[in-house]
Amino acid sequence: MKRDIKLEIFYDEPIEKVWKALTDSDELAKWLMKNDFKPEVGHRFQFRAKPQPGWDGIVDCEVLEIVPLKSVVYTWSGGEKEGKKLHTTVHWTLEAVQGGTKVYLEHKGFAGMKGILTSFMLEAGWKKMKKEKFLDVVRKINL
């Protein structure tokens, strides 16, 4: 049982430049989405994309952590339906390496779901077909 989205990428650019692209509102808008981000812990902001059917195009965020040239963490709540949103967090970590910068991106927040699946696996008296069916789904989900 693992998962949450984890990505790692190398850019042959200095860490200062990558940091700016991640934490400057205008720069962020050029590659991610329009926003009113500020690199201050506690700052609430939004990313705004073009609304689509079933989605208002808004992601509500709050800065949780800022360590200059090192890490940015913010909440990411998007896809509203009847006032309910899925609450996740986005974690950016930078590392200066030879010839450039390594960027680690983690999108977390499936913790609740993971816990549920785990508790099913551990505690349930899974039997017969149901068990097979459910485990198959869990396997496919690969959480």
Add this chain to the structure above:
Amino acid sequence: MDRRSSGELHDVFSAVSDPTRREILRLLSDKKMSVSEITSHFPITRTAVSKHLNLLKEVDLVKEQKSGRERIYSLDPEPLKEIKDWLNYYEQFWIHKLNKLGEHLRRNL
């Protein structure tokens, strides 16, 4: 995945975020049960259990069959697959954005 199914997914999330509903799902994973049978496992009223069941039914995690005067409930774990779609959606989203960031770094800064 489209955004509509992502909305439905939130409902699945919230449906299973409640400990009583999780316990109901666990009970149903063992066998089909009537409301009375389910209620006997909880210190709450039958009405309260019915409310939970209705919510689980709405998100298609449980199915209801009528058997005489009783309603029998069974588990359907299929909607949990949507979680996988959701993860896939965001994984693609971020891969795309990280590539855009790379292009942006090369061209504009």
